[in-house]
Structures are given as C-alpha cells and as structure tokens.
Amino acid sequence: MLGRNIKVVFSTNFLMLSSGVVTSLLSAWALGPAGRGDLMVVLMWPAIFSMTAQFGLPQAYRYWTAKRPECVNGLYSNAIVFTLVVGLLTLAVAQLLIPHMIGHRSPEVLRLSRVYLLTIPFLMLTDLTRSLLEGARNFTWVGILRLILFGVQLVSYIGLWIAGRLTVESACYTMVAAVVASLVLSLFAVWRELKPNWAPKVADLGMALRYGVRDYAGVLTEFVNWRLDLIMLVGVASSPAIGLYVVALRLSDITSVLASSVCDALMPEVAATKERDRATLMLTRSLRLTTLAHVLAIIPLWIGAPYILRFAYGASFVEVTEVWRLLMFASLVWSAGAVVISGLNGLGHPGLSTIARIAAACVMVVTLVAWLPTRGIEGAALANIAGYSVMFVVALLCLLWRRKIGFWECVRPRWEDIPRIRMDRLGWDLFSSHSAEG
Secondary structure, three states, rough: OOOHHHHHHHHHHHHHHHHHHHHHHHHHHHHHEEEEEEHHHHHHHHHHHHHHHHHOOHHHHHHHHHHHHHHHHHHHHHHHHHHHHHHHHHHHHHHHHHHOOOOOOHHHHHHHHHHHHHHHHHHHHHHHHHHHHHOOHHHHHHHHHHHHHHHHHHHHHHHHHHOOOOOOOHHHHHHHHHHHHHHHHHHHHHHHHHHHOOOHHHHHHHHHHHHHHHHHHHHHHHHHHHHHHHHHHHHHHHHHHHHHHHHHHHHHHHHHHHHHHHHHHHHHHHOOOHHHHHHHHHHHHHHHHHHHHHHHHHHHHHHHHHHHHHHHHOOOHHHHHHHHHHHHHHHHHHHHHHHHHHHHHOOOOOOHHHHHHHHHHHHHHHHHHHHHHHHHHHHHHHHHHHHHHHHHHHHHHHHHHHHHHOHHHHHHHHHOOOHOOHHHOOOOOHHHHHHHHH
C-alpha cells in the first residue's frame, strides 16, 4: 500500500513541480526579478494565516481518519463549522495586520495582498477536507486536488503570457480562481469517496484538537523553518533580491519532491500499521532510500546550475547560482528530517516531532538575524542548512530513543534495499518493498 501511494503522490508532486517551474519561468520572463518579488509578497501571507489558525487540525485529521475511519462524519462536519467561525475571524485579523507585514511596498501590492487574503477560509477548508482523503489513503483524489490548483495556474499563465497580459495583478486573480476550484473539487471528492453525514460532534473536535495542539507548535515551527527566510526577506530586502531568491527556492524544490511524496504517504500508513516492528522498518527504510535518491538527484543539478539558470531564466539570474547550490544541500538535510518527523507523527509521537522543529526554528532565527544583514540571500540559504540540520539530528535522536534502536541500525546503507529499486518500471517502484510488507 505504501509503495503504491508513494508512486501516486510522487507522480502528482512531479507534475506540480513541473508546472511550478513553468509558471516560475513565465513570471520571471514577464515580470523580471522585481515583479517576481512583488508577486511573492502578494501570494505568501494567506497560507501563513491559514496554517496558523488551524491549530494542527490537518495533521490530526490525517491521523484519526487513518486510525478510526468511523470518525469521518464528525470530522467533516466539524471542519465546515470550524472554517466558518475561525476562518472568517482569521480573515478579519489578517486584513488589519497585512499593511504591517509586507514592508514598504507600492499601493498596488498592498491592494492585491488584501484581495488574495480573501482566500484564507477557502484554503483552511481545502486543507481539512484533503486531510480526510489523505487519512483514508485515497491519494488519487489528493493528487487530482493538488493538480487542479497548479493546472489552473499553469493554463492561465500560459494564456496571459502569450497575450502579453501576465502582470502581478492578473497572476493574483488567477491564483484566487485556482484556490476556489481546488476547494470545490475537494468537497466533491469527500462527498463521493467518504460519503459523510452531517453530524458535528464536540467529542470528535476535542479528540482532534488534543492531537493537533500537541503537534501545533511543531507545525508552526516547521513552516517557520521552511519559509522564515522569505518572511524576513519580505520585511527587509528589495523586490529584486526577493525575486532572485524565490527562483533559487523554486529550483531547489526539484530535489525535495521525492521526500515530500514519501512524507505525505508515510504518516497515515504508519498510523494504520498495527505491528510496531513493521512500522519502524517502514520508516527507517524510507529514510535510507529517500536520502540515497536525493543525493543522486543533486549531483547533476549541482554541476549544471549556472548553465541551467542562464539558459532557462537569462543572464540576470546567473548570480544566484551559489545560493541555489546551498539550497540544494539544505533540501537534502530537510528531506531526511521531514521523513523522520512524518514517521514520528504516524507512530503517535507528535510532541517529539514538535521538539525537533522548535529546536530548528530557534537556530534558524538566530542565524538569520546574524547572517541576513551581512550576507544577504546567501546568509538566508546558510541559515536554512543550519536549521534543517538541527531538525534532522533532534528528530532522529527522538526516534532512536522511542523505538529503542541504534543509530547505525537506522541509517546504515544496506544492499538488500538496493535490489528493491525496480528499474524495469522507470524507477517508480522505489519503495515497492514497503507494499509487500504491509
């Protein structure tokens, strides 16, 4: 089951990444570094407000849907009520705070930021309904939901670019349409696949919140770890610098697509596995194979970085080569840590994964404050490496402690892992061994 789910999620993530690279290219060509930076400022904040207001519920929904499928009715109904109440309150607070969050920007950027904030309730409900599908391990629909978001963006960007009308404003309204389309499809998918009845239950809300709150600080700090560099850059850096850094971030995502796919599929699968030893084996083998695949992907990109930037984006983006290389290494460390954290959450230890992410956030805050003023976007990339390294080390130590296994037993490369890579199927069966073992 895990092997099939990883293949579905990986295929989805690869298509999303490809779409993201194309839209990044089009926006870079049409808007330049400064316009690309303004667009990032507009699009960044709704996801942050949405995630902050959810109190870890998406993770809890994945866990309890996998653990207790009979709770779907209450979880689904509670999601709608929660979004109507908390989502609208969050939107009101965001509208008040946004002028102070984006730094000194043009009136147009502020106006478009306010427009895009209207998607906050849509994003919240989409996250919760998609988490129900992930918990039920229906990753085909999850993939479709993610692809519709990127598909609407891709088709619209191509049309606008051909017509010479791809601007920050038109890109913003395109993303609003994509978010609405994703929500509509997510509701349809839940109704079709899970067939929930309307049954709000305070007990189910309390159950979900107890799990979510334990993981909430970890969710916040994970997002901080993943995007604190951009948050701080938006407040202090120029739009051209932000635009260059965003391109490097987008390209570094190429090497983290497999790890994010493994994490999405691993957590509910581990939660649903009854046998302790099998769950541990599933997690440790996923860690080893993900790290190996990541290293193999980085090598050619590291060598070809300046040529890729010059050919794809133009000479003005070549200066970000070293930053991209640093972010590639950061993505390798993040991938290893993210797999361990996903496994800890699936094993029912969200508090331990939270400790790892908080430790990483503390290190990242200190290093960003120290390095951003003196080293600019290169300092942001180095801070990523420092923070992700701490996250991985702390998460791994927590895993070894809770599961009573040795470090070398967990990370030692094993020949028996290698033959499980099925080259006769284009490498998609990288984790097929997990499926055979449950």
